[in-house]
Amino acid sequence: MQVLNKYRLELHWKSVKYNRDELAVLKGAYFSGPVLQEAMRLVEEDKLTLDMTRQHKIFASMDDYYQAILNWKGVEYKEGKIFLKESWIEGRYVNSLETLRDKDWILIDCAAHDIEKYEGKQGRHVGPGLYETRYNHPLVYWAEIYKDDKERKF
Numbered sequence: 587m588q589v590l591n592k593y594r595l596e597l598h599w600k601s602v603k604y605n606r607d608e609l610a611v612l613k614g615a616y617f618s619g620p621v622l623q624e625a626m627r628l629v630e631e632d633k634l635t636l637d638m639t640r641q642h643k644i645f646a647s648m649d650d651y652y653q654a655i656l657n658w659k660g661v662e663y664k665e666g667k668i669f670l671k672e673s674w675i676e677g678r679y680v681n682s683l684e685t686l687r688d689k690d691w692i693l694i695d696c697a698a699h700d701i702e703k704y705e706g707k708q709g710r711h712v713g714p715g716l717y718e719t720r721y722n723h724p725l726v727y728w729a730e731i732y733k734d735d736k737e738r739k740f
Contacts, residue, residue, distance in 0.1 A: 587640055587730045593697040595619040595727075597656065599673075602686045608676055610686055615658075615673040618666070621696045628668055633657040636675075636692065636729040653677060653726070689734035694727045 600614030617628075639652040660671030675686075 587693065587695060587728060589693065589695045590697060591620050592624065593621050593695055595621045595625075595694040595696050597692040597694060599688070599691075601688045602690075604685065608678060610675045612670070612673045612675065615670040617668040617670070619694075622666065622668065625696070627663075628658075628661045630661055631659045635726045636694065637726050638729050638731065640728055640730070686731065687733075691732050691734070692729050693732055694729045696727060698728075 595617055596619045597612075598616055598618065599612040601612075603611045603613065605611055633655050635653055635655050637653045654675045654677035656673065656675050658670040658673040662669045662671065
């Protein structure tokens, strides 16, 4: 996946533990990358969808097979990074793909969600002067899993 440097976001962690099917807990997780210089502040408790479809070959149409949801509670800004106090990845097929390891990390492409690209654009009209959303697409981020040595995992 080619990502322009200004849209590059990386998710790293110290350790990962699979507590149950469909859930991987990330300990010591943090975001880093150039996009943080432009990004708005994160909400203390939120989530985002990571779509890793581009990293895999798909032979049949399978809704959300390569999507997982990154959740977090509590954020701390320091040293140019955003540390997630509690974080976990969940999804119906999280354990059916290869297991994440402690030294793996995830590259996230934020290009499709550049606010400046969507300035002045409005979503569906819902009433006089009212619009549903600024974005005309769901907030899903293209992502790929990498090994510690920056080689794609799959």
